[in-house]
Amino acid sequence: MKILRKHNNTVEVLTLPGDAELERGDFLIASEGSMALLLQVIDMEYADIPGVLEDLLREISIESINESRLFDPFNISSLTMIIRDSRIILTKIRAVIENGKLSMNKVWMPSRFTAKLERISVNNVLSMLGARTNIPIFVGRTGDEELYIDAIELEGKLSIITGKKESGKSHLAKILSTELAANGGTVVVLDINGEYVNLGRYKSGTTNPLNDKIVVLEPGKNFKVGISDVELSILLDILEHVYGTPTTSLREFARIWNTLKNRGLISSHELMQAVNRFQINEAVREALLSRLLSLINSGFFIDGEGDGLIDIFSRHNDGLLLVINLSKSTPQLRRVVVEYLLSRLNTLLFSNVIRPIFLFAEEAHLYLRNTYWEDLVTRMRHIGISPIFITNQPDTVPEMIYRQADNIFLFNFTNDADLEALAKYSHLDSDTIKKISPYLQRGQALLVGRVVHGIPVVVNVRDSEFNMMGTTKLFFKAKQTI
Numbered sequence: 001m002k003i004l005r006k007h008n009n010t011v012e013v014l015t016l017p018g019d020a021e022l023e024r025g026d027f028l029i030a031s032e033g034s035m036a037l038l039l040q041v042i043d044m045e046y047a048d049i050p051g052v053l054e055d056l057l058r059e060i061s062i063e064s065i066n067e068s069r070l071f072d073p074f075n076i077s078s079l080t081m082i083i084r085d086s087r088i089i090l091t092k093i094r095a096v097i098e099n100g101k102l103s104m105n106k107v108w109m110p111s112r113f114t115a116k117l118e119r120i121s122v123n124n125v126l127s128m129l130g131a132r133t134n135i136p137i138f139v140g141r142t143g144d145e146e147l148y149i150d151a152i153e154l155e156g157k158l159s160i161i162t163g164k165k166e167s168g169k170s171h172l173a174k175i176l177s178t179e180l181a182a183n184g185g186t187v188v189v190l191d192i193n194g195e196y197v198n199l200g201r202y203k204s205g206t207t208n209p210l211n212d213k214i215v216v217l218e219p220g221k222n223f224k225v226g227i228s229d230v231e232l233s234i235l236l237d238i239l240e241h242v243y244g245t246p247t248t249s250l251r252e253f254a255r256i257w258n259t260l261k262n263r264g265l266i267s268s269h270e271l272m273q274a275v276n277r278f279q280i281n282e283a284v285r286e287a288l289l290s291r292l293l294s295l296i297n298s299g300f301f302i303d304g305e306g307d308g309l310i311d312i313f314s315r316h317n318d319g320l321l322l323v324i325n326l327s328k329s330t331p332q333l334r335r336v337v338v339e340y341l342l343s344r345l346n347t348l349l350f351s352n353v354i355r356p357i358f359l360f361a362e363e364a365h366l367y368l369r370n371t372y373w374e375d376l377v378t379r380m381r382h383i384g385i386s387p388i389f390i391t392n393q394p395d396t397v398p399e400m401i402y403r404q405a406d407n408i409f410l411f412n413f414t415n416d417a418d419l420e421a422l423a424k425y426s427h428l429d430s431d432t433i434k435k436i437s438p439y440l441q442r443g444q445a446l447l448v449g450r451v452v453h454g455i456p457v458v459v460n461v462r463d464s465e466f467n468m469m470g471t472t473k474l475f476f477k478a479k480q481t482i
């Protein structure tokens, strides 16, 4: 292997067949003395050799007349064959290595003629960075090595898991969430497809050790909120943002609520009655009644007290995976539940009643109102929510989120528009994204950011012995798995 040329951050490396079996994402070092350049493979091309077109044409014509090799007593053709078959490996400069230490902002070039090029494993690169994993999470393999990331690099950070449908995003999210809970972390999952509900079981169906740490809540079933304990501000937020209630009606509602509250406990019946009875504008009355009715009919707000959350959190001090199963909720109820939950978690975290949490949000744009995105990554992150957004539509996540992301787990995308959207925001150069992402297989991801100490790494996400499937509603599939 030899360095052919460099422009900007890209270095072209010339290789002959059999030099090294390289894949996208692999690392090379080009060393000279005590210095070296760390390169990452992003693409491969055929070398543009003069006369190759003629050679190819000759080859085709020989094949077509079905003649064997040309007369070649000195076996020159094998040498020319090798030369004709040489490749150019496109690489990106990731760092300069000086005496075994990596530096990302140094500029140095090795000699094209004397530099020694060889492959280097991901873990060797990471150890040169001085990477230590305090709380290791086994995510998968790179080549024949295992790759561990540090749970600490997810905490207090903003992470995004993205890729097209069926590329392996949720699978990774399940591995991360179960590992975090197993290590004692508190994890909340907004589970839009009901696919995290069986994580307490092995694939065989028997329960696994994580089962004790898993709580699955379904709104309206085992997750209900006593209306007399709900804070007025949460209800106002729900009425405003989910039900689009006008400000005048909200003001009247607050007045009615406070009057009832002063008298004691509130029930849904009393609330409806009061709205019926109070002296208010008829249009306002209508607006409030229809919305309250819908809220009460959802089965999420009931007469009584509490929501059971504090109890759940305090019973699982050594790790909790709280799955909010939103798969059976209507889009409107989903938004009500998320609005309530975020607000409630916020209060509990702010008053130190619960420990910091990891929040896994699948396809958050379906239930998260616009103003919450920013709130989550700024204020809420500081009081102890570490968000992990999972999406197959990168353009539904606001630009600001990408710009602030500490970690990106990028799976396969083939669509140019998606790749373009990602390339625009993320910390990684657009070349790397566009050249690597379309070639990733299912279960393969490019990790970028803190978890890999700033050096992008391609990983084959591992499988798990846990049951990663929800309860399927498919008839033929269900038959197959029996």
Ligand SMILES: Nc1ncnc2c1ncn2[C@@H]1O[C@H](COP(=O)(O)OP(=O)(O)O)[C@@H](O)[C@H]1O
Pocket: 163, 164, 165, 166, 167, 168, 169, 170, 171, 172, 442, 443, 444, 460, 461, 462, 463, 464, 468
């Ligand atoms: N690393 C992996 N190892 C084994 N199976 C995987 C892996 N990644 C994904 N799968 C399987 O591929 C399918 C799609 O993965 P999933 O994570 O649900 O995709 P996505 O959430 O991106 O739509 C699932 O059946 C899942 O179990």
Ligand SMILES: [Mg+2]
Pocket: 166, 169, 170, 171
């Ligand atoms: Mg998914």
